[in-house]
Amino acid sequence: MSFINYASREINVKLVYYGPGLCGKTTNLQYVYEKTNPNAKGKLISLATETDRTLFFDFLPLDLGTVRGFKTRFHLYTVPGQVFYDASRKLILKGVDGVIFVADSQEARMDANTEAIENLKSNLEEHGFDLSTIPYVLQLNKRDLPTAVPLEEMLQALRIKNESYFEAVAVKGIGVFDTLKACAKQVLMELSKK
């Protein structure tokens, strides 16, 4: 649910990074945080365990400037990827405007990827969203690893609706902004249709 404030001429949009545990959701956010102009970003908040696993969510607000006279603000969230945090994961999807699915390219994580997509689908449904219509982008992360599954194979297994996809190495920043931009674009385009 985007929040449009006509009084203060602002629009706030919520984007959520989803994916299996350790796929690089938080890494994506950290890279965006590092590379963003200090004036344009808020604090990066991570509710994580002592071992840096996401416990509840990471949150990064971005002020991207104005579109048609409206201040555009993106709130980026990640979910905890670990399977047993499903209750928390569900909460974060509340009011989401767009989802970025971060897939882990390692062969050993392919089952976790498909499981996470199924999980995303059912959690979205609980909030009344439909994965087939919501703005959605697929990021194939960790493409630099020797155990990475070939692109074609990954797309066949994970692509669900002809969504745009990006090959990424989030720790090096490769593909991070392309993914974000593509999702932001879809969300704004979606708003323009309404």
Next chain:
Amino acid sequence: MGASDLIMYEEEFQKIKEIIGKLKVDANASVVFLVDKNGQQIAATGDIERLDCTSLASLTAGNVAATDGLAKLIGEKEFSVLFHEGEKDNIHISIVGGKVILVVIFDERSSLGLVRLRVKRCSEELNRVFQQIMDKTERDRASGESFFQSPFAEITDEDIDALFNE
């Protein structure tokens, strides 16, 4: 707009600001702010310069969402009031009309009792305003023609590229 989108109009925005401004004075609070359940700040008043309001809004919503989850687990509909006590500052969080979150930050110059009392009265007023907003949105939607145009109706690829190329 989707059915759940919140659209804030100038008239109601002013009313809301007035109501929370009054609450701040009546409850002797340092900060009062309103957040929607998704973590978007709606309005704030008081000593907000020293605070990171965006993060505060997001964490408040996360907090309320988690508490809602807890409530459901034990068979409650919701916990409508949350209170956090600190050494100096305290936070009182309450849900207004099941939709928005009212946050009051106060220190030793006020008390929990006073804040609770004032929040209760203020909630009723806020509830009425939000009902007005819903009705208005509903009316605009039903008439099929809102008095404003979506600011994004003519958005172009260039507009979006420009956002990311600063």
